[in-house]
Amino acid sequence: MLGPLRNILRLVWIAHTLARHDAMFLLDMLGYGDWPRRLGRFFLPGPRAEMRELRRGQRLVAALEALGPAFIKFGQTLSTRADLVGDAFAADLATLRDRLAPFPGDAAIEVIEDAFDCSLETLFLSFDETPVAAASIAQVHYATTSDGRDVAVKILRPGIERAFGRDIALFRWLARIAAATQPSMRRLKPVEVVDKFAESSFREMDLSLEAAAASELAQNFEDDDTYVVPAIDWGRTGTRVLTQERIGGISLGARDALVDAGVDLDTVVTNLLAAFLHQVFRDGFFHGDMHPGNLFADTEGNILAVDFGIMGRLDLKNRRYLADLMLAFLTRDYWRAAEVHFEAGYVPADQSLDAFAQACRAIGEPILGKPANEISIARLLAQLLRVTEQFQMETQTQLLLLQKTMVVAEGVARGLDPEIVFWEKAQPVIEEWMADHLGPAARVRDNISSTLRVLRQLPGVVENAQSLVSQIAEDGLRLHPETVREIAREQARQRRLTNRLLIGIGTVIVVVLFLA
Numbered sequence: 309m310l311g312p313l314r315n316i317l318r319l320v321w322i323a324h325t326l327a328r329h330d331a332m333f334l335l336d337m338l339g340y341g342d343w344p345r346r347l348g349r350f351f352l353p354g355p356r357a358e359m360r361e362l363r364r365g366q367r368l369v370a371a372l373e374a375l376g377p378a379f380i381k382f383g384q385t386l387s388t389r390a391d392l393v394g395d396a397f398a399a400d401l402a403t404l405r406d407r408l409a410p411f412p413g414d415a416a417i418e419v420i421e422d423a424f425d426c427s428l429e430t431l432f433l434s435f436d437e438t439p440v441a442a443a444s445i446a447q448v449h450y451a452t453t454s455d456g457r458d459v460a461v462k463i464l465r466p467g468i469e470r471a472f473g474r475d476i477a478l479f480r481w482l483a484r485i486a487a488a489t490q491p492s493m494r495r496l497k498p499v500e501v502v503d504k505f506a507e508s509s510f511r512e513m514d515l516s517l518e519a520a521a522a523s524e525l526a527q528n529f530e531d532d533d534t535y536v537v538p539a540i541d542w543g544r545t546g547t548r549v550l551t552q553e554r555i556g557g558i559s560l561g562a563r564d565a566l567v568d569a570g571v572d573l574d575t576v577v578t579n580l581l582a583a584f585l586h587q588v589f590r591d592g593f594f595h596g597d598m599h600p601g602n603l604f605a606d607t608e609g610n611i612l613a614v615d616f617g618i619m620g621r622l623d624l625k626n627r628r629y630l631a632d633l634m635l636a637f638l639t640r641d642y643w644r645a646a647e648v649h650f651e652a653g654y655v656p657a658d659q660s661l662d663a664f665a666q667a668c669r670a671i672g673e674p675i676l677g678k679p680a681n682e683i684s685i686a687r688l689l690a691q692l693l694r695v696t697e698q699f700q701m702e703t704q705t706q707l708l709l710l711q712k713t714m715v716v717a718e719g720v721a722r723g724l725d726p727e728i729v730f731w732e733k734a735q736p737v738i739e740e741w742m743a744d745h746l747g748p749a750a751r752v753r754d755n756i757s758s759t760l761r762v763l764r765q766l767p768g769v770v771e772n773a774q775s776l777v778s779q780i781a782e783d784g785l786r787l788h789p790e791t792v793r794e795i796a797r798e799q800a801r802q803r804r805l806t807n808r809l810l811i812g813i814g815t816v817i818v819v820v821l822f823l824a
Contacts, residue, residue: 315481318474322375323352329371330355333364365400372404377444377468378475378509380404385505387712395690402715410447413437416463423549430454431544435461441601445512445617450554459541460614462515462550469513476506497702512617515550522552522616528591535583536612557612560720561600573724575609578733583611584717585737588710589627596620596709598717620709624745625652630710631742637688638731640676642668655701667695680729686714 326332332352359367372383386393387401416437417428428435432451439447440460445468449461483498511517519540526537536555544551558565560580566573580603587594595602596618604612622630629652636645646665649655655664671691676683689711693704721728 312481315478318478325374326371327352327354328356329367329374330359331368331371334368363400365397368397369400369404376471377408378472380444381509382479382505385501398690402712408442408444410439410442411465415466416447416449419463419466420461420549423546424544446515453541453544458554459551460554464513464515464548472509472513476502476509479505508618514547516545516547518617519545519550521619524593525595525616528587528593529583534579534610536610538614555604555612555614557604557606559600560603560605560724563724566605569607571605571607572609576605576611577721577725577728579609579611580717581721581730581733582737585734588622589631589738589741592622592624592627594620594710594713596713598713598720600720603720620713622710626707628745631738634685634738635742637672637676640672642672645672649701654704655699659699664699667698671695680731681727683731684718685730685734686711686718689714
């Protein structure tokens with residue numbers, strides 16, 4: 309009883325904040341109809357005067373920032389759902405940053421001392437109590453370690469888990485209501501989206517996991533100086549505190565400062581996009597928060613990255629789907645673009661391939677018909693995800709973060725070079741990856757793996773058969789003569805299968821040796 313009542317009271321406060329920012333339309337967009345707005349006219353305050361000058365998306369951004377950390381994160385997640393809010397809103401929501409007032413320096417020191425059960429002086433020679441960055445979940449302070457190294461210390465906000473838990477419980481409650489009362493919302497998986505949001509948010513609140521992500525990303529680029537991840541100080545890192553090497557560099561959002569410092573912008577853009585594409589295709593593990601505040605460049609144009617709380621993963625199947633899809637669209641092979649979806653199982657087999665190919669053409673031609681420097685791969689993917697309802701294609705949650713990250717990465721790149729042709733930068737990386745994973749040699753490797761997998765299963769099949777025979781012998785079970793004949797036929801088929809497998813393995817080995 310207390311849960312629903314608490315949620316209702318919380319909703320009243322949320323409605324009050326939305327009304328002050330003239331953003332009550334959010335509830336309508338999420339499938340609750342316009343009745344909250346109509347009812348609110350009688351007891352909610354009117355919008356603030358300065359809100360009238362802003363676009364609807366900008367008003368919503370201001371409202372979410374006023375509502376606090378969980379709502380900022382929710383807005384960032386919503387920015388990936390152009391199918392829910394539309395392209396214009398998604399673009400405005402993508403501007404949400406974790407801009408919150410910092411918590412006091414003495415509270416930060418208390419968190420550190422509690423985390424390591426020792427005094428601050430034991431860990432650091434100096435500690436700047438004024439944070440250099442304050443976000444919704446944590447803030448960052450500069451310090452010098454007891455052995456003289458300059459570091460950045462990320463500290464979790466006190467009480468943040470409880471605050472997030474309260475709001476996520478509200479989101480989940482609302483999602484269940486929407487799924488139960490709005491049939492059209494079920495395809496969009498509102499409860500699953502909230503669960504995914506909760507999972508990623510609470511994972512982001514464990515700073516030891518962020519440190520592990522940074523370490524994995526650094527290992528992936530250990531032989532590549534063009535993309536640098538600061539080293540983790542594991543002795544001063546835990547669930548609520550993360551200490552890492554302090555880096556310099558110029559923000560990628562400060563184009564004029566980069567030019568003034570003599571940094572070659574084309575090198576920066578090339579390194580940025582190459583690093584992103586290597587993360588997506590080569591590694592299947594990518595930085596999911598690539599806004600300019602998290603990306604810097606040194607004087608050589610190398611990329612320096614920070615903040616690894618939001619990371620994305622793509623398995624090999626999804627990477628193959630994405631590479632095949634991008635190549636199909638950019639060569640305007642819409643039949644192949646449609647076929648890729650059916651092969652991946654994203655579109656049900658009972659749907660029309662011809663109709664889906666036509667839908668792909670309707671998406672691709674308006675975008676690909678623009679000048680080369682205006683073609684947006686991220687927008688192409690976003691538009692594609694929006695045709696899901698017509699063809700009963702379920703929301704592919706694993707692609708949502710990637711699509712949002714692509715939007716931001718393209719925006720950063722075009723902020724540095726408005727004339728950039730994204731596909732020209734991306735093509736060599738994608739084609740090299742496709743040759744390695746979709747070409748003849750890759751198929752041979754896949755066949756070898758499949759064959760070896762079958763062979764590994766054969767001992768189990770034989771063991772099960774022996775067990776069955778022993779059981780029959782012990783129990784004195786008498787079989788019908790036809791059953792005995794069928795068993796003999798099956799044993800003969802198994803022998804033929806084994807012989808064929810052995811011949812197949814020999815053939816594959818010969819082909820591999822020939823290709824080598």
